[in-house]
Amino acid sequence: MARVRKTVTIRDVAEDAGVSLQTVSRVVNGGPNVRPQLRDKVRASIDRLGYVPSLAAQRMSGSRSYIILAINDRERTLADWRARLGTDWVDQMLLGGILTCSQHGYRMMVELVDTHSDHVERELGAALSALQPDGVILTPPHSENRLITQLLAERNIPFARIGSNAPGPGIPLTMGDESAAHLATARLIELGHRRIAMIAGPPQYSLSGWRIDGWKRAMDEAGLPHDGLLEVGDFGYASGTRAARALLDRHADLTAIIGSSDQMTLAALEVARDRGLAVPHDLSLISFDNTPIVRFSQPPLTAVDQPIAETVSRAVEQLIARGPDGDDDAVIEVAAGLVERSSTAPPPVEAPAQAHAHAPSRA
DSSP states (O other): OOOOOOOOHHHHHHHHOOOOHHHHHHHHOSSSSHHHHHHHHHHHHHHHHTOOOHHHHHHSSSSOEEEEEEEEEEEHHHHHHHHHHHOHHHHHHHHHHHHHHHHHHEEEEEEOOOOSSHHHHHHHHHHHHOOOOOOEEEEETTOOHHHHHHHHHHOOOOEEEEEEEOSSSSEEOOOOHHHHHHHHHHHHHHOOOOOOEEEETTSSHHHHHHHHHHHHHHHHHTOOTTOOOEEOOOSSSSHHHHHHHHHHHHHHTOOOEEEEEEEHHHHHHHHOOOOOOOOTOOEEEEEEOGGGGGGSSSSEEEEEEEHHHHHHHHHHHHHHHHHHGOOOOOEOOOOOOEOOTTOOOOOOOOOHHHHHHSSOOOO
């Protein structure tokens, strides 16, 4: 007959360390007024016995729940999961959040909430009441939804706003979108490109505007025109197809496109292939996101690497450190990087105008 493993309790730790239950509780929950020697003794007993404090026990010890709640957009998240598109936003969010939470004795939980105004208050209110989180991480577009930020502020729950630098409550964090778009554009200019287009994301995301600003700034600095070289998509593949076709129809001398998502840039790659354009010989492409799929396209895409895990990790650290009365004025920026692969190269000696004008295009 198999032996049932005994659950280690806080009382076992207290007896092993020769201290009171209150002392163990203060050590577990980072409380004050514990001598360093006693703290070390209790931690040694915790490690030796393999004690893991339950959320219920932690909640009983004080007002904290030791839960950080991350809110993600339901519609877009479920659509990506069901389509199995290879996006890894949630994976990276969990990577950064779970590891950092565990280092501080916290748990991270994720809730999917609709952006529609008639759902937000009900759904988020129910989650907040059930979980009583010590902090909330908002991702775009929730990070700029006033119904959400107002509800959190009214309940005095600390929260971080990823992808938002607008004034107001909450800790604002960005991933250097403006600088990253400038970096990508400047790299193409350095390679010799002069006609560089952009497929931007939807305007309800502030980061879409920041990326446009970075692209325009790099073009202006090089004395290059950008009028008519911008199309807007919704981050999805179909919108990237429409945008790439419009740009190539309008500009026969186009030699580079920056896409504001991997899906839109992969669509541009397919449009180029349909028109007989070789990437990167005839057309260079740079993407945003750097999800796993772009490493396996043909050719692999050069991409702006979004530091999602690091940004969420910073958000967790700030929420735990600041509490409800922290100073939320300073914007925290986590810089993105550029990963160069095989989709970028110097432009052709002569822009492939003939190929653009006469190559057949699939509907």
